[in-house]
Amino acid sequence: MKQHVYLKEKKSMQEEFENQLMKSQIEVQEMTSNELAKELHDNVGQLLSCTKMFIGITQRSLAQIPDTLNLAEETLGKAINELRALTKSMDKEWLEQFDLITNLENEINRINAAKTIRINLSHCGKLGLDTQKQIILFRITQEAIQNAIKHADSENISINITTILNTIDLKIYDDGKGFDLESANTGLGIRNMKQRIGLLGGSICWDTSVYGSKINIQLPINDDKYEN
Structure with a gap:
């Protein structure tokens, strides 16, 4: 009888643990999603806009020293790295690790x-x-x-x-x-x-x-x- 009660209580606590885990995972994902949207708009979007501007400048001045091209490539690299870091946080693998x-x-x-x-x-x-x-x-x-x-x-x-x-x-x-x-x-x-x-x-x-x-x-x- 005691063993039955113990197993029943253990199963109930296990189910509650799993419910709380799922709730916590959803909460973390939702908060990360909000931050991702904000960062994509405010940060990555700005970097990409700057890149477009630098490339446009370079296109109009190819006869001169294209320092802006290097700057554009560097800015684009930053944008890509930040985008990868942000999107990685949404992956299931991220929660598992x-x-x-x-x-x-x-x-x-x-x-x-x-x-x-x-x-x-x-x-x-x-x-x-x-x-x-x-x-x-x-x-x-x-x-x-x-x-x-x-x-x-x-x-x-x-x-x-x-x-x-x-x-x-x-x-x-x-x-x-x-x-x-x-x-x-x-x-x-x-x-x-x-x-x-x-x-x-x-x-x-x-x-x-x-x-x-x-x-x-x-x-x-x-x-x-x-x-x-």
């Missing part, structure tokens, strides 16, 4: 480029965590960053990732105005964050005040909780 640190660095660089808030990241390198769990952990971290930006009016955020005794220790600090954790428990995605980290076999806690907030996440690296 998902790396938390690399994607978190890209996310932080994108946010810092706006110069409205400063995020600093320190980490211990590659994490010994399977890609599925890294995707879900990335979404949890993304949500924490967005909460600090949108709701806490933070100017600075610090993220520190270390591994201690086969456990990932992820801390997120911000210098915002804080919030009431009890009243915010039904909002700010806090319940969702708790549910997701619970499915990963980890723990998450908040420490908040008028001087800022701290989120502490701990996650076991080797956990066969959802292994077949």
